[in-house]
Amino acid sequence: MADALTAETILSATEDVLRRYGPAKATVVDVARALGVSHGSVYRHFPTKFALREAVTQRWLDRAHAGLSEIATSREPPPRRLHSWLAELFDAKRRKALVDPELFATFTVLVGESSSVVALHIAGMVDDLTGIITDGVASGDFTARDPRLAARAVFSATARFHDPAHAGDWSDPAIEMVFEAVVELLVAGLRSER
Amino acid sequence: MADALTAETILSATEDVLRRYGPAKATVVDVARALGVSHGSVYRHFPTKFALREAVTQRWLDRAHAGLSEIATSREPPPRRLHSWLAELFDAKRRKALVDPELFATFTVLVGESSSVVALHIAGMVDDLTGIITDGVASGDFTARDPRLAARAVFSATARFHDPAHAGDWSDPAIEMVFEAVVELLVAGLRSER
Incomplete structure (x- = not known):
């Protein structure tokens, strides 16, 4: 063995x-x-035990991220691609929280311990969003002057739909409607002329 | 006595x-x-002890809300009024969390116990936002078809700047810039033609 x-x-x-x-x-x-x-x-x-815990946390976070990178670089028009990416992130988190709540709670604790792993993970997400928004500026769909800042804003504005701190809200049947309204507002904001 | x-x-x-x-x-x-x-x-x-705890929680939440109602019904043009309201909410929460962290932690626990008090408090906030957005539609600044749903979206999209679960981020010097970028996106989204 x-x-x-x-x-x-x-x-x-x-x-x-x-x-x-x-x-x-x-x-x-x-x-x-x-x-x-x-x-x-x-x-x-x-x-060390800490290194092992960090590695298992990173693996868990990376697993969540796999499908997202694929969406980020797909050929969907950028406004719809942004919607698909955010919806997949929300779905993936929600699945994990609802299907295996013990493991989700466990990793919520581990994530709280490994700030450098989490910072890297978030940077990867913001990279995805920056790519989508940059593509949208190139295609004339979006008008952001600073795609990375816009990406950070989009990631923050959707925290309720991906941050484990809000997992308690994810089984509320009304949350889907609010999620759609948030994404619609953000896409409209990115489209608008400044 | x-x-x-x-x-x-x-x-x-x-x-x-x-x-x-x-x-x-x-x-x-x-x-x-x-x-x-x-x-x-x-x-x-x-x-009951529970009634007392609920009442003290409501008083604490109402105190935070006092200045907000005044802004919500002010004569500022709706887009700027929305910014003022969200900035005041963020400032009020941040002051409470940073100036008296023990009391803030205490009330974060109490808030978790009193879901009906919190639901009422949130409904009051969403009422404020609905009023501002409705005024903005009347003035021609905003185009929301459903001001209450738009208000819920704005409240959700700014959770990182008012939900106690995110208090750990509020002393990050970069958060101000992200807050401004989020509000700018949301206001642009509300302005845009659908």
């Missing part, structure tokens, strides 16, 4: 252990036991 | 007690002791 031990195997096991014991109690020894290896084998891949 | 005991006096004392002991430990007996009265005198005004 120890020979086949990859970082990916360790991260999968860590996610299982976190799910089972919760973020406060899960230890590297639990991960090693779940894999049938010594904790030294785990430390060979991840030098 | 018992003769002069008003609801307002009790609420002020309750706020002091909450500040001193925190929301988990503060009791009606503590409030009565602080006022030098029996706890029966307190219960004559507030029949």
Whole structure:
């Protein structure tokens, strides 16, 4: 077993252990036991418990981001592409929060611990949005003078639909209508002449 | 002392007690002791501990709202009035969070307990915004077909600048710039022809 031990195997096991014991109690020894290896084998891949937790958090966030990058670089016209991207982000977060609330709560704790991982993740999202808005300026759909600032504004203005702090609102049946109204306002704002 | 005991006096004392002991430990007996009265005198005004906590939460939220209603009904042109209202809301929340973080944390807990009080408070805010947007449609500045839905969208889109869940971001020096960019986008969106 120890020979086949990859970082990916360790991260999968860590996610299982976190799910089972919760973020406060899960230890590297639990991960090693779940894999049938010594904790030294785990430390060979991840030098500290913190490094292991950061890596599993990054993997979880990256998994959420995979479909988004594809949308960001698709050929949809930029205003509709912006809508698709924001709707997919909201859907992905909502699915995670509602389908597996324990794991979502666990990662909400981990995300709170790993500010540098989260900052990188958010920067990646804002990069996606900046790309869509820049394409929209090139196509004449949008008029933003500063696409990156506009992207940060769009990301902030949709926090209620992607920030885990608002997960409690996501099962409200009316939220879909408010989401659509927010995106419509933002797209109209990006279109308008300044 | 018992003769002069008003609801307002009790609420002020309750706020002091909450500040001193925190929301988990503060009791009606503590409030009565602080006022030098029996706890029966307190219960004559507030029949349960929950009713007292709800009333003190409502008072705290109303205090925040006082200046906003004035702006909502001012004669400023609606687009600038919307900006003033949102800036005042953000400033008021930020002042509370940064100047007296213990009391802010206390009320964040209380707000989480009193969903009906909070729902009323939010409805009052959305009423203010609906009024401003309706005035803007009348003046020809805005084009919203459904001012109340637009108001809910504006309130949601600015959650990062008024929801206590985001208080950790409010001391970031860059947030002012993002706030201005969000409001600019929303006002441009409200102005645009549909």
